[in-house]
Amino acid sequence: MIKIAIAGVGNCASALIQGLHYYGGDAAPDCAGLMHADIGGWRPSDIDIVAAFDIDVRKVGRPLREAVFAPPNCALVFCPDLPRASVKVSMAPLLDGVAEHMADYPDHQAFRPSAEPPVDVAAVLKASGAQVLLSYLPVGSEAAARHYAQACLDAGVAFINCAPVFIASDPAWAARFKAAGLPILGDDIKSQLGATIVHRMLSRLFGERGVVIDRTYQLNTGGNTDFLNMLARERLRSKKISKTRAVTSQIAQDIAADNVHIGPSDYVPWQKDNKICFIRIEGRGFGDVPLEMDLKLSVQDSPNSAGVVIDLIRLARVARDQGLGGPIEAPCAYYMKHPPQQMNDETARSLTAEFIRQAQRQAETV
Numbered sequence: 001m002i003k004i005a006i007a008g009v010g011n012c013a014s015a016l017i018q019g020l021h022y023y024g025g026d027a028a029p030d031c032a033g034l035m036h037a038d039i040g041g042w043r044p045s046d047i048d049i050v051a052a053f054d055i056d057v058r059k060v061g062r063p064l065r066e067a068v069f070a071p072p073n074c075a076l077v078f079c080p081d082l083p084r085a086s087v088k089v090s091m092a093p094l095l096d097g098v099a100e101h102m103a104d105y106p107d108h109q110a111f112r113p114s115a116e117p118p119v120d121v122a123a124v125l126k127a128s129g130a131q132v133l134l135s136y137l138p139v140g141s142e143a144a145a146r147h148y149a150q151a152c153l154d155a156g157v158a159f160i161n162c163a164p165v166f167i168a169s170d171p172a173w174a175a176r177f178k179a180a181g182l183p184i185l186g187d188d189i190k191s192q193l194g195a196t197i198v199h200r201m202l203s204r205l206f207g208e209r210g211v212v213i214d215r216t217y218q219l220n221t222g223g224n225t226d227f228l229n230m231l232a233r234e235r236l237r238s239k240k241i242s243k244t245r246a247v248t249s250q251i252a253q254d255i256a257a258d259n260v261h262i263g264p265s266d267y268v269p270w271q272k273d274n275k276i277c278f279i280r281i282e283g284r285g286f287g288d289v290p291l292e293m294d295l296k297l298s299v300q301d302s303p304n305s306a307g308v309v310i311d312l313i314r315l316a317r318v319a320r321d322q323g324l325g326g327p328i329e330a331p332c333a334y335y336m337k338h339p340p341q342q343m344n345d346e347t348a349r350s351l352t353a354e355f356i357r358q359a360q361r362q363a364e365t366v
């Protein structure tokens, strides 16, 4: 089994945990909806959650199978019956890992930090036997993200950083993971078929077809706690950088910062976990003649993220077994918005495929 721990029992954790059970049962024998059924001999049903951390009184102390459906979680329920055996959610140190603006909206006013004393994260990781920690902290949780990264180093655990806090892409942190012989995959999850991958692919297409991009925007609205938290503009610094670089790295020519606007745009409570993205690209083609493209994408945000995380967990385990420390470059570039090294998605995909093929070969010879 691949033993994982989860920091942050929000909508993304809900979708992932439902997915683990969904793909472990008879519901999807053909594995439709997965990018990879098997990575290095590991299937989704081989993933076991051995520890979970949160701070919300409605989740802490409860079995994870119940906590994932506790408010304010609102992810689509596509697999309601989760197995009985499940860990209890531990109280994490508060730090800055608390979403903002919850007092302003009725659905969120019941939020309180649990009165339970916070656990020692590294000690819980060690005692649970976790091999990989997944960070689903709210945007802007700079101190909390570093706390979990340090706990991974202390406990000998691989780290997957789904949040837009720069750890894998910070050379100092990357070096510390490398020295410890522990893989790190980050930063900021790029969803399975979401705003970033679509905007990147289209930006690249313009360049490949000789069309100059003059201006572009990506506006996103949603109604989950992630979007609520992002109303706090001061928490958005890294997120804006991450999302913007993910796209501008794919634009063939230099483009002035003023001509690119990418970000979370508004919180619309009734949208719940439905994220709606509007992309506009204005360019000039043959004869300098203008053209423009508008696109609307509507997705369920959390399953869209889980479709990527389910690969990353298995890649982290494979890398850990191979003794690879530090950021694993190709999967970081393929699955994350702000990797240590940006690549185009075609290159990142083929290098990741090669990494998986090698892991498969090793699994077959064992």
Ligand SMILES: O=P(O)(O)OC[C@H]1O[C@@H](O)[C@H](O)[C@@H](O)[C@@H]1O
Pocket (backbone or CB within 6 Å): 012, 162, 163, 164, 188, 189, 190, 191, 192, 193, 194, 195, 196, 197, 226, 301, 302, 304, 305
């Ligand atoms: O759709 P994109 O642009 O790839 O971004 C997706 C992800 O971005 C992360 O920052 C969010 O916290 C996730 O919930 C989300 O799935």
